[in-house]
Amino acid sequence: MLSESDLIAIRRHLHQIPELALQETETHQFLLETVKKMEQKFLEIRNSEELPTAMMVLVHGFDPQRTIGYRTDIDALPVEEQTGLPYSSKHPGVMHACGHDIHMTVALGVLSYFSEHQPKDNLLFFFQPAEESESGGKQSYELGLFHGRWRPDEFYGLHDNPDLPAGAIGCRMGTLFAGTTEVNIDLNGKGGHAAYPQDANDTVVAAAMLISQVQTVISRSIDPIQSGVITLGKIDGGTIRNVIAGHTRIEGTIRGLTQKMIETIDQRLKDICEGIGRSYNMDVHLELNQGGYWPVENNPQLTKRFISYMQSAPNVNFVETAPAMTGEDFGFLLAKFPGTMFWLGVDDDSQLHSATLTPKEEAIQQGVDAITGFLEYRMTE
């Protein structure tokens, strides 16, 4: 069984080899090697030709009534690490800035326990590529990875949370995470000389108007008791100060706690893009892509059981959390299989997706213990 120091060494290695969505080959290889070093008696490993960086490990139970799934994501972000840690990313411009190195390590810790203590039910460990983009969860489902004995009857997964004390477990009934839609807007006007605006059709000015109008969607079109977010995080237009930009691209993300809210915001954005196109006489092309980033809806019965276990377990610090506007493609999988997503506290001043994210490593063993305890309890029912 992996000890706490083994787990920390594993986490530090994973931290050094972050890879972007669907490119997680080194990570996949390392995960595979780590699982192969475990006791193999109850384990069945499955790789997928269709989704080569995904890995599934089935732990065969001794008297299975059900298959309980546990999912971890494995991809990283295009962020240049600035932690200064001796085990910083060796991949320039890529970092585990969302803590998926912690997620994987916790999953390996739980798996290594059950590789030596045969569970009653079957346990399915799913190492999922592409959570940050490319909808790896949805792709896995649509490619048929969960067919036959690989189908979980219920599914669990965690996300690390810098705002909670290290090792604390956070959860709530209902929606834990928002659904998201990726937004791409291309404004196509007419470039020209900066001195002759009358002969051009300036997409930078139209983009500025569009961005300002978008700020009214949440403040004026949404019931203030409910909530939503539109962040336009990237804009790219023009080439030089004295050429009017014939093309500008804006990229962003929409967040809502219900599918209805996301659709309402999507519709307002469509209206604004259409209006800007008409008033500035240019083509404004809007692309909206929700992929698998559905709201993360926790199953009522399973989550009630999960919370009551965590509240009464002697060594677990349980915190009831509010819904978060972060997105997660586990939302898609929870729409297909009942289950629960929860937080693992990692106590850090830096936020998720920041270049200085430094999760506290003591959270790993505490997470392993809490989840192992819960799974054992669940299998007694």
Ligand SMILES: CC(=O)N[C@@H](CCC[C@H](N)C(=O)O)C(=O)O
């Ligand atoms: C936990 C977390 O940070 N998740 C990501 C999920 C990405 C959603 C999608 N690519 C989008 O940007 O809409 C997040 O950004 O919340």
